[in-house]
Amino acid sequence: MKNYFYSLLLVFSIISCKNDASSEASEDRFMSVQLPAKEINYNAVAVDSAAVALEEPSSNTSDDGLDKIKPQIIKNGDLRFETEDLEKTYETVQNAVKKNSGNIQNDNEGKDYQTHFRNLTIRIPSKNFDAFIKEISTGVNYFDRKEISSEDVTEEYIDVASRIKTKKALEERYLELLKKATKVSEMLEVERQLSEIREEIESKEGRLKYIKNRVSMSTITLEIYKTDAEKSGATVSFGSKIVNAIKSGFNAISTFFIWLIEIWPFIVILVAIIYFVKKRFKKKTQKDV
Incomplete structure (x- = not known):
């Protein structure tokens, strides 16, 4: 019975290694079970296919619906322009943020020798990104800086989601194996494997959550400033x-x-x-x- 159990545990470890090599390349490490060679009689190992399914957890996107995911695009903007009325322009920006269901994360105001400026970091739902940019650009003669970028992270999104699904399937199989364990040493070994798998799942889920947040909410860095005419000497008689x-x-x-x-x-x-x-x-x- 002991040899039978360890043989099952070894088979799952090999499956984990093979699956990691195909879906995670060199990133995920092989979680092999270190067992004394004398405790395994390979000639006597007989795995009952009816007791444990040996098919690898599928990572094919066509089978899990991941191929139907919409393009995941991260949009960012970086704008800088001059205004004749800083307070009025700032009020316009605030109204545009509220109108487009966004929020101002950072708001820094200051002065240097010739200008009075305001630097803002704004988060806007991606669906309202273009409308917001258009609204705050109304009336601007020219931009000192206007950079709009789009990053396609669809491939990474699908890859991370696929790995999570694969790891969860492997976790379920180890849970089934844990139910069949009859000795404390066997239980501890399976629980160690489960702990490592769970850590990897949580790490991937954190990454997926981060990607979703960046895709759903665009980040815009906005700098508006007003030139001090008296100090600059532009219109002083x-x-x-x-x-x-x-x-x-x-x-x-x-x-x-x-x-x-x-x-x-x-x-x-x-x-x-x-x-x-x-x-x-x-x-x-x-x-x-």
């Missing part, structure tokens, strides 16, 4: 430039005096040192005379 220069000079003087007030203790110490050094030098000169 000569008179305004003179006024700004006077203001800048006054501010510079104010900053200088504030700086002097901040360091007054150091100024006092420096004056005192100069005074004592000068006085000491004067006394020494008088003695030499």
Whole structure:
């Protein structure tokens, strides 16, 4: 009975290896059962085909409906453009996001020397991707950057789904084998194999979930900015430039005096040192005379 059970376990391990080689290439590792050679009498092994079906779990997409899956396309967008009214444009974007059942994941606002900008990361249902891009592009004279990409992941989707189905079929066969185990050592060995299979299934299911999320929700990176006309000098008159220069000079003087007030203790110490050094030098000169 013991040899019979181990022979069944060995057969399932060989099936697992063969199936992995055909459906997973080099990615999945062979989960062989390490058994002492003396416990297996290959001449005495007789596998009852009525007790255990030895057909490999099928990974043929035509048998499991995977060939009927619609194309799985991941859409992404990256846009940057200038606006005359940053707040109004931002409000337009918010309304477009709500209208198309999307959400804003990141919203960063800031300023540099010449511009006031807003960077957004937006997730939009893929079915509304084109409509959203068209809506936020209305009224834009030109784009500093507009990149729209589409990635076909149908092949990877089918491959991962097929592997999950294959592993689940193998898991069911090991569960049947576990029911036939009569010794603790046999149960532990089958449970170890089941644990490894379950880990692989969960890993593949996580990958499949990630692909589905990327396909169903498109990601759009949007940067809108407004140029500060006064700082850039684009529309500032000569008179305004003179006024700004006077203001800048006054501010510079104010900053200088504030700086002097901040360091007054150091100024006092420096004056005192100069005074004592000068006085000491004067006394020494008088003695030499």
